[in-house]
Amino acid sequence: MQEQVDTGTAALKEIFDRARLAHIARETAAVCQDFDAKKFMALATDGLDALGIMQRMRLVASSLHAALPGDFAANIEVLKALAPRIGHGFASISLSEYVALHGAEHFDISMKALHFFTRFGSSEFAVRPFLLRDLNRTLAVMEGWAGDDNEHVRRLASEGCRPRLPWAARIPALIKDPSPVAPILERLKSDPSLYVRKSVANHLNDIGKDHPEWMLERLGGWPMEDTRTAWIARHALRSLIKKGDSRALAMIGASGKPLVKVETMRVTPAEIGLGERISLSARLVSTAGESQRLIVDYAVHYVKKNGTPSRKVFKLKVLDLAAGAACDLSISQTVKDFTTRKHFAGHHRVDLLVNGETLAEGGFNLLI
Template structure:
């Protein structure tokens, strides 16, 4: 049975279900015996079924504010003791959310708390509230975090100030001018932790959507021969590569038009119902006189609810094809709903993209 958006969303927000709220209450009472579990559960679970995951997270933080004994500093002591007792990493994000809501008059204390809490989940959403209020002061702290011995703290220094962080509000000031984050990204450009490098790559990829030239100027001074740095650069330019940006392609030895013939490109079956899958297959033959590097992607034009289509490019394969050689590719793609994409009936064009150029098209029909 196909998974609909309505069915999929509760699975995520159920991280904060009633059972976990009872877990929060019991663990807090174990630390602070005077904790009023009944009042906390009533506040934290109010209207729970109708709340999104982020609304639930915030409501728990607000409930703590009303039930804990009083001052911010005293409450932080209790929450710090609670952090290692929470049984789910994402669930622990409610603790930095408390700091985001109530810690603005205690800047230094709040920054220390966010660096501590991020080790158990992440403070990436919470720190953005401080960036919004005082960008320069908060970035100075985050620059120090980028040199921290703990990989979770280093990741926070990049992830927290991404201009377009998913599930959070955009940082308009950094969308307009990304230069204030340059020292942070510079410190992390060859970080030993993949967890951190993924954040740096995603951060740069965010910036390419508004300031691709700034990104190219930044990475021009980086050592692409360093495997860690090279990995970041490649992942950072993925959106530009999908768009066929010649500068991005050139950096990876694909600064030329593909010299190939498309012997076949097809999507089967030609019609499919929601919950099924389609197979995308292609055969290419090189017409070049020497080996050539090819970046092969495909794009699906998804039908939108209001009509028309929205193009989504997917990575397929990178190969070096010898002169006169042929290659065959195939991939299966599930056609089912997710929280991030709902499918609608109609004709879905599919494109074969090689070195940034559309070389062939096909389609499939999604039946009602």
């Protein structure tokens, strides 16, 4: 089972610290007597402190190549023996990266290797150079992966060809035209694994940023009476729902324009320091004559370094509000720095969104 990684952790690069590299060296030597462990450690630790997580991962892959004695095919067999001995999902991605760096001229061996390695550490990054080099041939293999018995392999079929996969090279051809991935998404539209369904939903959400009509048409032909398919649709439509897109709202059974009034909305405390929590509370009262399905979100307008705001929308609640009924909502979150977001002092506006419409505003001051 792959280990889940918090990509917001400041010390994420320490997954590949010297102790981990020494562990990889020992385990590789255990499965290959001619492996040069000293050479590997010298190369893999060269300039290590200045490198980020992805740079360290690639350095491990290139250092393995330099310290292993065989050709590509022979080294792949060594790395297959090594894979279950690494014991960490993200660290194991270095094995797939070896394929990405050195397998360009060995397509069939490389595809089989990525299929194997993804069960220990996802091959989602490593398959992308092959997509960029030969899209149709690689997608044909990935469509087969979509029918695999292993959930990690099925997830790779979707995750690896996401057009805008985070931390990875984009696939311009699929950003321009997503239709080549349709057979893969079709095979996975009711997958029993939540792990796989999350990938399919994220893949469709990526597509919806460039081709909303294509995504809506695709989802419109899917069986929403299937709870697994309906789950994918709800999460795939999240960006359009946050924009109040009427077609997306209708697809998940939500009402159109929200017939509600916001009696109260509070963001507390009024001032916080970095690392402290804010709380949002609100009371909604229906003004409709019938029940409504409402998608309630909230948006924080984070202050950027230059003082301008950057809006980020968060999910709050999906609810069915009866005619004339009221509902109290609350949520809290910690305001802290991530590798993907640095906070700056200033007033942060907070919007309450119902079916994509801003119905109330509040805010807090961040002191740094």
